[in-house]
Amino acid sequence: MNRLLEEYLHYLRVERGLAHNTLASYRNDLNQFLQYLQTKQITTLTEVDKNTIIEYLTFQTQQHKENSSIIHSITSLRRFFSYLVQEKIIIKDPMLLIDTPKKKQKLPEVLSIKEVETLLATPNTAQILGMRDRTILEVMYATGLRVSEIINIKLNDLHLSLGIIQTIGKGNKERIIPIGDVAAKWIERYLNESRPKLLKQKRSPYLFLNFHGEQLTRQGIWKNLKAHVKKAGIQKNVTPHTLRHSFATHILENGADLRIVQELLGHSDISTTQIYTHLSKQRLSKVYNQAHPHA
Template identity: 70%
Template sequence: MNDIVEDYLHFLTVERGLSDNTVASYKNDLEQFIIYLKEHNFTSFAQLQRADITDYLHQETALKKANSSIVRSVTSLRRFFQYLLHENQITTDPMLLIDTPKKERHLPEVLSRNEVERLLETPNTGTALGIRDRAILELMYATGLRVSEVINLRLADLHTTVGLLKTIGKGQKERIIPIGDTAVYWINSYLENGRPKLLKQKRSDFLFLNFHGNQLTRQGIWKNLKIQVQKAGITKNITPHTLRHSFATHILENGADLRIVQELLGHADISTTQIYTHLSKRRLSAIYEQTHPRA
């Protein structure tokens, strides 16, 4: 069974061209599934029936797995068994009558504009690492880039003279995004005064580097952000994605068209973008209650 999964993951990478993160997600889901199958003495995917799948999903629920994890697991299994059917590894698809659980929609945490300002000002811009961190924060808030898109930016993707950058998002979709003047200023400061000191004697096409002159990682940005959030005195549960949420919410509050926000964020479906209109309404209600004398 492990060999079949490896073949499938290779198919996703080579034939489907899915990103490393997406393939890793499928791999994790399928590895958990195989552990369950071996614990219950299954030796082949062809043995499985609908009841076996539902038993597995009931166990996942009993283990108090997050709703989003179970939804993703169902999606992973559905696509995997479609692949097995196409490759004649099975004769019937046990996922055919399995319903995907409804995905819970939680409004994401968003920073206020004052909190954004405090966060942006926390890095010590008297150091190379501080200039880099300020440039990263300014860029993420100015563009709404995902953290994976930030770490994979290359020098050739920047067009600061015209205030634009190119990025490759989910599904290998390319998009062009405008950068604000403030973010351009800090990126240029980093390119002139920060990056050369981090690069040292090495060569790299990546924009953001770590202390050793190598490509900065997702974990590196998370670790640095935790420190910055603490310094800024922000008590909310903040992740790199919070800057993306804040970017979308704030420009919608200032009158941006939802379709434009969809394009900037790289959402395939506008229903994903619509969550930010709920955030704007929630904040509008909060401001009303705080300011109206008869609220």
């Protein structure tokens, strides 16, 4: 079974061109399933039927797995068994009669404009790393880029004279994002004052670097952001995605078209973007209730 899993992951990597993080999530889901089969003395995938799947999903629920994790697991299993049928390794797909539970819609945390301004002003720009962190925060809020997209920005992706940044998002889809004057000016300052000192005689195609002159990592951005949020006195659970959510919500509140927001965020399905309209309405109601004397 482990050999079949490796062949499947190889297929996803080579023929489907899936990203490393996506492959890792599939591997994790499917490894958990194969480990479960071992505890049930099931040694071949041809033994797996609908009841096996139902029992496994029940087991996951009993383990207090999040609804979103179970949905992701079902998706991973559905694609895995579809591949096995396609390759004629199994005859009957046990996932055909398995329904996917509806995902609980959880509105993302969003910062107010005042909180964003406070956070942006927190890094000490007199220091090399402070200048870099201020630039990163400005770019994240100005563009709504994912943290994986931020760390992979290369110097060649910058077109500051045109006011745009190129990026490669999910599914290797390229998109062009406008960047405001404020963020562009911070990038120019960072390029002139901070980045050369971080490079330390090295060379790197990447825009954002760590203290050793290497490409900054996702974990590095998370760690630095947490420190700045704490210093800013913001009590919300802020992640890099929070700035992406705030970007989308704020431009919608200021009249941006939903289709434009979809394009900027790189969503393939507009239903993903529609959560921000719910969020915007919720915030509108909250402001009304606080401000109106008869609310």
